[in-house]
Amino acid sequence: MSWSAALGATVKAGLHLDRRLTSPKRALRGAVAVAVVVFPALALAGPAAATSAAMGAFIAGTATFQRSFRPRVSLAVAAGIGLGVSTFLGYLAVGVPGAFPVLLAVWAFGAGMAWSIGPSSGVVAANTLSVMLVVVQLPVSVPTALGHGLLCALGGAVQALVVTVWPMDSWRAQRDALADTYASLADYARRLRQDPTAHVDPEPFILARQAATLTPWQARHRPPELAGLRGIAERVRPALAALADPKVGAPEEGPQRDRAREVLAASAEALDSLARAIRHAEPLRATRSAPALTLLAPEETAEARLTGPARRAARRLITLLRRAADTFDKQDQETVSTPTVGPGLRRPPLFRLVPTAWQAVRRQLQPRSAVFQHAVRLAGVVTVAYLTAKLLGLHHGYWAPMTAAMVMRPDFAQTYSRGFARLAGTVVGVALSTAVVQALHPGQWLSVALAVVCIGGAYLTLRTGYALMTACVSSYVVFLLGIQLGEPYRTAVDRVGLTLVGGVVALLAYALFPTWQTARLAERLAEWLAAAGRYAGAVLGVFGEPARRGSGEVRKALLDSREARSELLQAIERADAEPVRHSAHSPELSRKQIDRARAAVGLLGRSVVLLEAHLPEADAAPVPGAAEFAEELRYATAIAAAALLVGQEVDFEGLRKAHRQWEEQLAAAGAEGDAVRVARAGGRLVMQAVGDLEKAVRRRGPVPSGA
Known part of the structure; x- marks a missing residue:
């Protein structure tokens, strides 16, 4: 500009x-x-x-x-x-x-x-x-x-x-943040009906988490209907994505896809109803399409019923929506059970934040900041x-x-x-x-x-x-x-x-003496890639070792990836308004390359969201080789992020080799089951994403084989 x-x-x-x-x-x-x-x-x-x-x-x-x-x-x-x-x-x-x-x-x-x-x-x-x-x-x-x-x-x-x-x-900011999250999910569900690979905006989820971090006084006086709903919203997102995706959810065409669209439309109405009730502190209204949230309706034909992973995703989605409605409705305390979604988030008093604030300031005390x-x-x-x-x-x-x-x-x-x-x-x-x-x-x-x-x-x-x-x-x-x-x-x-x-x-x-965000886009992209790689490794690691499901590693990695993506989006928005050409400040990567790379890392993150929606239970059988591939994925994305920062070539050949070995290991072991099928489909999406990333940021040389 x-x-x-x-x-x-x-x-x-x-x-x-x-x-x-x-x-x-x-x-x-x-x-x-x-x-x-x-x-x-x-x-x-x-x-x-x-x-x-x-x-x-x-x-x-x-x-x-x-x-x-x-x-x-x-x-x-x-x-x-x-x-x-x-x-x-x-x-x-x-x-x-x-x-x-x-x-x-x-x-x-x-x-x-x-x-x-x-x-x-x-x-x-x-x-x-x-x-x-x-x-x-x-x-x-x-x-x-x-x-x-x-x-x-x-x-x-x-x-x-x-x-x-x-x-x-008193609780207007918290209500608005939580309501915005449910409204964002409703919009996401509608977009998934037409675009099964759509992305969700991370900003409402980040704000909702900040709003749910309470001081001791706030924790004692919070309206009861605001407790537990954020955690449910976090789990609704991957369920929506898993139902809509044609690789791990409903088929791309046919009666099951039509059924999935019905469930997504009904879910959007239910989410909108929840958002309105939360925002205005009013009773929850039943949606007109509530009957569509029934998987085994008598009028359904066997052909139209969802099957396999798509059915499980739909069941999980409907269960979460009903739980959210029950959580909000506190009129009958004897029949309503509020789910406990992890430990409460605690915000320390202001005077206790002085050391934390000082650490934040110290991290920025460098000339490049x-x-x-x-x-x-x-x-x-x-x-x-x-x-x-x-x-x-x-x-x-x-x-x-x-x-x-x-x-x-x-x-x-x-x-x-x-x-x-x-x-x-x-x-x-x-x-x-x-x-x-x-x-x-x-x-x-x-x-x-x-x-x-x-x-x-x-x-x-x-x-x-x-x-x-x-x-x-x-x-x-x-x-x-x-x-x-x-x-x-x-x-x-x-x-x-x-x-x-x-x-x-x-x-x-x-x-x-400007501070151009344009010159920092590659750095923000590298941070998001590394965080997305850790998130992918954490999720795939649970498929390899199901007992790690409750360790909190997946949750922490998701938050890091979401925060890094939000920072990149904000940097891009600010860079769009700057009167500077990208090539003058970052000759290694053009703006077009950064946009393509952002789409590729977005595909990587979305692939992991789909996998997270189908995480195996802690006592499930492990998927052979998934843990080893997860570790290699963490390492490869970290190395690629470092390459972006220093202007070197991004090379995922080692990860391709690890993926081929994993596929061969699964074939040799004769591994079967929904968890194996989901893990393999997710792994292929991950490899497609890293291949797209490699092409997007390539500066010279031929396209790597197998990309």
């Missing part, structure tokens, strides 16, 4: 407005919490204290709107503590010549590295940086600095208190913008570094779309709020009231678009700082100009 096309796309994305609004009640609750802090602070301690308290309450409230599955109370408290510390240190440093720019650079670097913990941490950390710039203007004494820091922390504490006494939609490069870029831009404003003697110079801090993100698309949106939103917000100030000449109390109204508007438009939300935030800041003496018109002009300066500096900095 050219630079002009990329800039046009990011401008369009940044200025796009949706019709979605945040829950008005939640927006009102956040604004009320700010009002509870700022009005008493203004009455008791004056404008400066009110500014600190309002900033703390606003940013802490913003943290409660982030996409997180932690209790909102803990998010508000954590944000308040971070704001209090940043404000206290900022006030101390501003009184020491040369100390504040150093602190600013260090804090900006830390805010950038916070993205290694997660997006929510990165956003909140950037907000603490902006608050430090806004409230820290004049040197004060240590007690006064401590007072301002405590006021910021108090804002977070009040937000937490209001969330506690005024709860609403995108997060590290973002942190260095953020620290440099914010510090340079601050010093430039100081050298020019601009009174409101903090707007330039504040804009840079709020705009910059680790990837191109977010940085540029947010940059253009913030520039437009700031100009509109400052212009409108300044016009109101000029027309009404509001006093301190009315200015604070208008600021609280703008905060409510910012919370309400969080999902509408960054430009509109920025307009509300800019108006809020203008009204809040308007309670102090100054010239409104001159101040507005300075703020708009400095916002333009900060935004342009941030965008230029990213253009000069």
Whole structure:
């Protein structure tokens, strides 16, 4: 994509407005919490204290709107503590010549590295940086600095208190994540009717697992209908794939394929019904096609009945759907048995996550890391913008570094779309709020009231678009700082100009020192290939040694493979928006090769999903040679992933030899049975996948024999 096309796309994305609004009640609750802090602070301690308290309450409230599955109370408290510390240190440093720019650079670097913990941490950390710039203007004494820091922390504490006494939609994020998983499965079932080799989106499953990881408090208060359903959804996915696949499920054509399509359609309706019931906490409604979920209906002919592995997959699918319905329906506790699907997932308290967070940051402390490069870029831009404003003697110079801090993100698309949106939103917000100030000449109390109204508007438009939300935030800041003496018109002009300066500096900095996802696609592909190979080896290993079924190895490998695939898909999505040609940064693999290789690794993963749907019981007879082939598969995919990373040829000749030996061993042993047939069919699909991968990434030489 050219630079002009990329800039046009990011401008369009940044200025796009949706019709979605945040829950008005939640927006009102956040604004009320700010009002509870700022009005008493203004009455008791004056404008400066009110500014600190309002900033703390606003940013802490913003943290409660982030996409997180932690209790909102803990998010508000954590944000308040971070704001209090940043404000206290900022006030101390501003009184020491040369100390504040150093602190600013260090804090900006830390805010950038916070993205290694997660997006929510990165956003909140950037907000603490902006608050430090806004409230820290004049040197004060240590007690006064401590007072301002405590006021910021108090804002977070009040937000937490209001969330506690005024709860609403406490489990909305968890419900939506679980409902999205079932809705995704319903869509997957419908696509399988037409395309038996379709892939399922891994993102809903990843989010559902994160949502099901609970703190001890959440585990005690979770709605009972949310327990157990995620584990069932995990097992529905391979059952759907195994029923639809023509190699290990229903035949490609004929009455059995028609019957399989009926079961898939009925399953999709049942899954949609479950998704609606979970999302809205309403009773489960029976589906119109429920009779199709009966394998031995009297009107069925013997020819139309599913047989063999397809029949077992359908039985397993129907059993899981009925179990999910029974799990959700808690009205008759005597007849409903909630299945136990593994141990509960536990989320430790925030203070216990400090070592884990530090380890995540340490892993990213390397020059090649995108997060590290973002942190260095953020620290440099914010510090340079601050010093430039100081050298020019601009009174409101903090707007330039504040804009840079709020705009910059680790990837191109977010940085540029947010940059253009913030520039437009700031100009509109400052212009409108300044016009109101000029027309009404509001006093301190009315200015604070208008600021609280703008905060409510910012919370309400969080999902509408960054430009509109920025307009509300800019108006809020203008009204809040308007309670102090100054010239409104001159101040507005300075703020708009400095916002333009900060935004342009941030965008230029990213253009000069970019972090292109395009250059990392081969690395993400290699990580997914290695993870998919471990998953395949774990599943095939169970066929060779059925006693390993309950070891948890398959589950862990599946999660790793799913996470690696999701990271590759996200990298591809970001790379598509970048103004850079792939060949300029990764000459070994073209974008077309990466797309073909992604399809091949996807076939490998799908083959293993089919095998997982037919895992033998722990006391079943082992499939001869499956364990040895599984070990060779792990080794071959790991070596291939390393070859992708270093730009060498990918060669699966050793794996082909191992597969031929396995086939010969099965033939010599005369092994029979459904497990053997499924394992052999899965093994052939695996070999087809690695052959496709070999062709996709081949750089020179003839096609290997047997591919």
